[in-house]
Amino acid sequence: MIFDEIVLHNFGLYQGTQRVELTPPGSNKPIVLIGGLNGGGKTTFLDALQLVLFGPHAKCSNRGSLAYPEYLSRCIHRRPGNTEAGIEIAFRHTVEGTEERYHLRRYWKTNGNGCKERFEVFKNGHAEPTLADNWATQVEEFFPANIAHLFLFDGEQVEAYASQTDSSALIGAAIQNLLGLDMVDQLDKDLLVYERRKRSEDKDAPRDAEITSAQDAVLDLRRRVDALKQERASLQTHRMDKQRKALRKAEERYRKIGGALYDQKDAIENKWSGSVQHLKDGEATLRDFAGGAAPLLLVRVLLESAELRDQHEEECRRARELAGALKDRDKAALKHLRGRKAQKEVVDALKTFLDADRAEREALGKKDTVLDLTPEVRSDLHTLLRGDTDQLAAESGKLLSDQNRRRTSEEHSRVEYESIPSSDTVEHIAKERDELRSEIAELEAMHAAMGQDIERQQRELERRETALARLLEADAKDRGRRDDRSRILHHSGKVRKTLEAFRHAVIARHVRRIEQLVLDSYRQLLRKGGLVTRLSIDPEDYALTLYGRDDEPLSAERLSAGERQLLAIALLWGLAKASGRPLPTAIDTPLGRLDSIHRMHLVERYLPFASHQILLLSTDEEIAGDYHERLRPWVGHTYQLTYDDKTGATHIAPGYLPSKEAA
Structure with a gap:
């Protein structure tokens, strides 16, 4: 798969219609280098790739819990009169030796009834309405949304993947999606639900009241959890967002009357x-x-x-x-x-x-x-x-x-x-600002407490559901296993055991290959060649264990921040290799907090080889100076994101950022 062009129209910081050519000029120049200062639109550019490809299923950086129409509405460039925005992307994908050309157009517009999206798909120059209606399924064939984070990621945030918890979650999710085990898990859950339903169809009289009470308790807990979630969401939307907006206005007033001068x-x-x-x-x-x-x-x-x-x-x-x-x-x-x-x-x-x-x-x-x-x-x-x-x-x-x-x-x-204002001028606004900050802190504490309460209630719900399942299972056993229902339950359990055995066998077979790919990637990036001699992934909980020169376990917390970030990148790189999918890679802020040697290793050993097409979104402190010179032979296109503070808009221009020594 190769991205040929992306078009941004009034999307986020990008005002007007801006086109960016992405086609590599040759196989030896796979990198598209895009430079921009912090706040200039790099993350927005990465979000645009996710949004145009996956739509409602895109994992954009600033969406949070927003509904999809509300998120689209907030993505429209903030300029009077702007009510429409959109993203287009042209790419090529080869299937069985045949190259297909796709062009996606995703536009949306706000009106009195909310925000409405228009999505179109063109294949080989022809409109394909049916393909557009089923795009969520079609895109899974060549760029599954569940593994998009292996190819489209923020370099500053990947260090968290090096922790024991997050690395296990990342590896588990990747293995599940790469091997198609999510379908096995879903089948297991469906069978379990089916079993519960069958067991509850014909309860004997002595257990009716107990089962009914347990079911009522579970239902009551579910309602309580849902109510708490709604209350927490209302607190976030109506009170916290309102107070934050008021705080921004107070800080703006404070700035306009010269508060910054007063502070100095x-x-x-x-x-x-x-x-x-x-x-x-x-x-x-x-x-x-x-x-x-x-x-x-x-x-x-x-x-x-x-x-x-x-x-x-x-x-x-x-x-x-x-x-x-x-x-x-x-x-x-x-x-x-x-x-x-x-x-x-x-x-x-x-x-x-x-x-x-x-x-x-x-x-x-x-x-x-x-x-x-x-x-x-x-x-x-x-x-x-x-x-x-x-x-x-x-x-x-x-x-x-x-x-x-x-x-x-x-x-x-x-x-x-x-020009410094008097204390009388700024005192009341400063007091208002401090009060708003205090109120927001209290609301955030309340929001966190409600989250903890929800977690406690959910744990209780899971406990009661488990008890209900055991109760229903005992009830089913009491009824005898000679009728058709018993046989169904018996065979369903056997199928679930078979699925579990199949799941473990598939994971055990492929996890060794993934271990080697991740280890090779990590060794290629490290400046300490003998720091890690091997690594293992537990097939049960996907826990990642590193081993040092003495073949003793090496905790990820003992690594430096740069080594942890390289470990996270090696995880993504190794898992991407394991996917076997030739997909473009887009990296925002690739060098993060690495030291100079680790940065040079990443520039020389990873960035040119991460994929057949690499989009690098860099600040002027990262790909600069010697790093830029080392990477230049691999760069096919360069662009710079120029942010105009007066208009609040970013424009994309050819050429990289002005020359600056690497930090």
């Missing part, structure tokens, strides 16, 4: 005080910075002007120093040219140029000196303009930026502190 009042006040002090410290730092060379940043233009003025005065000084030397040099040069009998025009032109040059320099040298900087001052000015002011500017910018952040933080803290 001291922390918020300390945060504000710290922000104020931090702001003051920043102001002190700025004042200290302003007491240094920082004010020079305001007169940088004047400093640059002073540098230019100093450069001009330096040129004037050099002009004064050169004036006398140039005059002597010019005379010598002209005299030299005349001695060499140079042309008069050249000598006159040179004389004119030299006279003009000297005149210009003499004029420059006569200008006033204002600054008259020393070389040391000139060097300091140059250093200040070429480096110190830039550094001061950068440091001042950083200090001012830091102060702005401190001011912003102080403003945010102050606004948060001013």
Whole structure:
């Protein structure tokens, strides 16, 4: 069997119509990896698989004791105007070498008369109304509802199967359904009822009153138990649910008026005080910075002007120093040219140029000196303009930026502190909330006490029924065994003994194979290879016993939480193998509370091989980092469940959750 596609329409958290392709792209990529945060719709997705396949017989996570129409009504997406929801699934199933294609459509709608469901089955593209009417029987042929928990399960809840009681119940139920022993048990019960009826048909007079009294007592106890169950259900539905709803409203009002801020009042006040002090410290730092060379940043233009003025005065000084030397040099040069009998025009032109040059320099040298900087001052000015002011500017910018952040933080803290409601505002709602919590606790205690009373009454009923059966049996013996009724009872008892012998023989024959499959699965998952050397299953009560290296019994309670969870998974895996049915496997929160080594074993040794098609519903803390990389070669499709808090809806998108290291 292979799931090809599932369609969710306004189901639970899933708004609108959303399609998810599930067909593995190849036999080497059997995994469909679906990531989502807690509360994002993973369990709802698993419930959708159960609901679309099994309808009223589905064991959904949040149904409890709700009637099927009421449960369907609560599954409709909570959005104004939504009155209809539905689930579709397309899958393939091969029978005797022939592949059949099925498409299931399960839709329901609420109206003034309640909730009505419409269920359709299409086989190989054609509608099959008869198949839809008898689907509860048809689905048992390729995916029995009684063993669905072996293939569709929540990884966080399977650890309970490792306990002595729950493992026995799981193994017993699995063996009963895998071997078809539920039919044998039902036949045994039917024969027992038939015997009781036959024995009560013709009571002798001396026993009539005793039998009638015993029957009346049994009937009275049954009525009492039924009345208690109805009263307990009424307490749950009318009082506890009402008070819980009122508590949710009170908590919502408390949240809206700022109750959460009020609960953190001291922390918020300390945060504000710290922000104020931090702001003051920043102001002190700025004042200290302003007491240094920082004010020079305001007169940088004047400093640059002073540098230019100093450069001009330096040129004037050099002009004064050169004036006398140039005059002597010019005379010598002209005299030299005349001695060499140079042309008069050249000598006159040179004389004119030299006279003009000297005149210009003499004029420059006569200008006033204002600054008259020393070389040391000139060097300091140059250093200040070429480096110190830039550094001061950068440091001042950083200090001012830091102060702005401190001011912003102080403003945010102050606004948060001013948003805290007064004690008068929240006190009455907090009191109402606490009173509702106390009332709910009392109702829950009452509900539990009623449950214990029901169990006591049921035990008494079973005791009286047993006594009545013995009384009827004695009455039947007294009447003699020679009539037809006696022979019927005699042969019925023999048949029941035969059925019991057959039952024990079948269990003893198959339980050894199941032991080996579970042991092989557990050893494959464990990181301590020699922790468990063998295991046994008692054919009578299905008790599971582990044996350690010394061949002594190893209690499941001595295992770590991770080892118990792996034992539970090995139980499911081994029983699934024993079923011999090639069914898809869907696992919600597969890694649970396992440590890193057990997680890696589960990723490498179980998840890729759990089935020919595996749907993994994981949080971002599980299949992530190295675990994701190890699993990636086996993954055919990836999806992520994105929950929008504003709309209260989840949308399914291709691709896995953003990369995150595994915890």
